[in-house]
Amino acid sequence: xxxxxxxxxxxxxIEEFASKRDSMLDEIRKVIVGQDHVxxxxxxxxxxxGHCLLVGVPGLAKTLLISTLAEILDLxxxxxxxxxDLMPSDITGTDILQEDTATGRxxxxxxxxPIFTNILLADEINRTPPKTQAALLQSMQEYKVTAGGTTFRxxxxxxxxxxxxxxxxEGTYPLPEAQLDRFMVNVEIGYPDFxxxxxxxxxxxxTGKPAPHKIMDGPxxxxxxxxxxxxxxxxxxxxYAVSLAQRSRPQNADALQYVxxxxxxxxxxxxxxxxxxxxxxxxxxxxxxxxxxxxIQALAPSVLRHRIVxxxxxxxxxxxxxxxxxxxxTDIKPSADGRAAK
Numbered sequence: 001x002x003x004x005x006x007x008x009x010x011x012x013x014i015e016e017f018a019s020k021r022d023s024m025l026d027e028i029r030k031v032i033v034g035q036d037h038v039x040x041x042x043x044x045x046x047x048x049x050g051h052c053l054l055v056g057v058p059g060l061a062k063t064l065l066i067s068t069l070a071e072i073l074d075l076x077x078x079x080x081x082x083x084x085d086l087m088p089s090d091i092t093g094t095d096i097l098q099e100d101t102a103t104g105r106x107x108x109x110x111x112x113x114p115i116f117t118n119i120l121l122a123d124e125i126n127r128t129p130p131k132t133q134a135a136l137l138q139s140m141q142e143y144k145v146t147a148g149g150t151t152f153r154x155x156x157x158x159x160x161x162x163x164x165x166x167x168x169x170e171g172t173y174p175l176p177e178a179q180l181d182r183f184m185v186n187v188e189i190g191y192p193d194f195x196x197x198x199x200x201x202x203x204x205x206x207t208g209k210p211a212p213h214k215i216m217d218g219p220x221x222x223x224x225x226x227x228x229x230x231x232x233x234x235x236x237x238x239x240y241a242v243s244l245a246q247r248s249r250p251q252n253a254d255a256l257q258y259v260x261x262x263x264x265x266x267x268x269x270x271x272x273x274x275x276x277x278x279x280x281x282x283x284x285x286x287x288x289x290x291x292x293x294x295x296i297q298a299l300a301p302s303v304l305r306h307r308i309v310x311x312x313x314x315x316x317x318x319x320x321x322x323x324x325x326x327x328x329x330t331d332i333k334p335s336a337d338g339r340a341a342k
Contacts, residue, residue, distance in 0.1 A: 010227065013227055014227070014284045014288075014289060015287060017224055017287075018284065018286065021043070021286075023215045024043070024072055024215050024216070025039065027068075027072045027212040027213055027215060028068055028212065030210035031068045032068060033192065033196050033199045033203065034192045034193070034199075034200075035060075035061070035065070037187075038054070039065070040282075040285070041187045041299075042066075042069065042161070042187065043281075043285060044185070044281045044285065044299070045159075045184045045278070046069075046221070047225055047228055047281045047285065048184060048228055048274070048278050048280065048281040049157075050183070050184025050185065051140050051159065051161070052162070053125075053161075053163075053164065053183040053185070053186045054161060054162070054187050054189055055164045055166050055186060055187065055188050056163070056189030056190070057165060057166065057167055060189045060191070060192075061200075062189065063079065063121060063123065066119060066121045067079075067121075070118070070119045072212045072214055072216070073218075074214045074216065074217040074218065075117075075157070075159075075221075076118045077117060077118070077119045078114040078115075078117040078119075079114075079120075079121040079123060080114050080120065081124065082122060082123060082125050082126075082127045082132070083127055086132050088131060088135035089113065090113065090132075092113045092139075093113035093145070093147055094110070094111055094148075095108040095109065095111070097109075110148060110152075115135075115136070115145060116145070116155070117155075117158075118156075118218065119161070120159070120160045120161070121161050121162075122160060122161070124163055124164065125162040125163065125164060125175065126164050126173055126174060129173055130173055130176060133175060133176075133179055136179070136182075137179060137182065139160075140160055143156060156218070157222055160183075177265070180307070181268060181270055181306075181307065183306065184277075184303065185274070185278065185299070186302055186303075186306040187302055228280045229277070229280065231284055231289070232289075233290075233291045234290070236334060237279070237292065237293060237296060237334075238272075240334040241272050241276055242272045243332055244271075244296070244304070244328055244329075245271040245272040245275070245304075246272075247328065247332055248263065248266035248267045248271075248324070248325075249265070249267070250263045250264070250266060251266075256327075256328075256331060261314075262310055262311060262314035262317075262324060263308060263309065263311060264311040265308070265309040266307070266309075267304050267308055268307065270307075275296055275299060275303050276291070276296075278295075278299040278303060279292075279295035279296050282295050297329055300325060301322060301326075305322060305325065308321040308325065309321070
């Protein structure tokens with residue numbers, strides 16, 4: 001099969017997947033009011049086999065969204081509240097001394113931690129020291145956990161959603177760039193508008209709770225994750241995605257002047273990979289069969305936001321990575337020959 005073609009049965013599967021996506025949204029909306037862009041990007045990250053960093057103040061239903069998602073996908077769900085005294089073993093698990101009642105012999109037995117699940121909510125991940133944050137690195141990249149010299153495989157699918165509070169920074173430990181780069185998308189959650197907040201208040205202050213129904217299960221998710229990777233992408237679109245990442249780096253010869261002036265570090269190669277994978281997932285979630293430039297542009301803010309590091313000059317002038325991304329999307333345009341225009 002060529003890169004630009006799909007088998008007939010795969011096209012039928014995409015149509016079926018788009019129908020299930022509509023059913024998933026219907027079930028989620030029984031519980032969650034508004035936040036459509038957040039739901040879309042969380043689903044994109046899940047089916048692209050990535051992980052998601054949610055940034056928003058408390059009380060915006062982040063935990064409820066994730067637990068509802070786990071319910072409709074029939075997946076195990078664990079939540080870890082990250083605190084300054086949390087230890088790596090509190091996440092991965094620890095060896096405990098067990099006695100065999102029949103023989104009286106004692107032996108160490110590994111007690112699995114909360115990371116052994118399908119969907120893991122790492123709540124306020126920046127409130128725990130880097131040593132504990134790093135306990136997630138191997139699991140997010142390799143889907144494995146090493147403890148006590150033994151490596152354990154995690155059950156698939158495995159999906160990490162971490163949250164950060166952008167307001168309270170006292171007593172926090174900013175995630176290092178290596179850890180941030182493991183997250184496919186950085187999704188900002190804002191306050192609901194007036195109509196949505198009215199609906200939230202009505203829904204949460206009355207009797208009865210809506211019960212979402214199961215739409216999919218683990219094996220089906222794994223199947224659709226493989227289907228995402230089969231979606232064709234033209235060299236034209238790939239060149240545009242790579243150009244966005246490359247020209248966000250001030251060290252690059254083709255970097256725009258404001259990138260050289262205001263950016264300390266740009267996006268690495270993983271950004272290009274996630275732009276394409278995310279665009280593929282977005283494509284089939286919408287029932288389409290080929291990735292477009294618009295898919296890349298729609299995902300660029302959440303994929304690049306945490307990978308572009310503004311320098312002191314930018315911070316002094318009040319410029320954020322989001323401002324720089326907007327200018328990149330305005331100034332870098334795809335050209336007819338398949339290469340991004342300079």
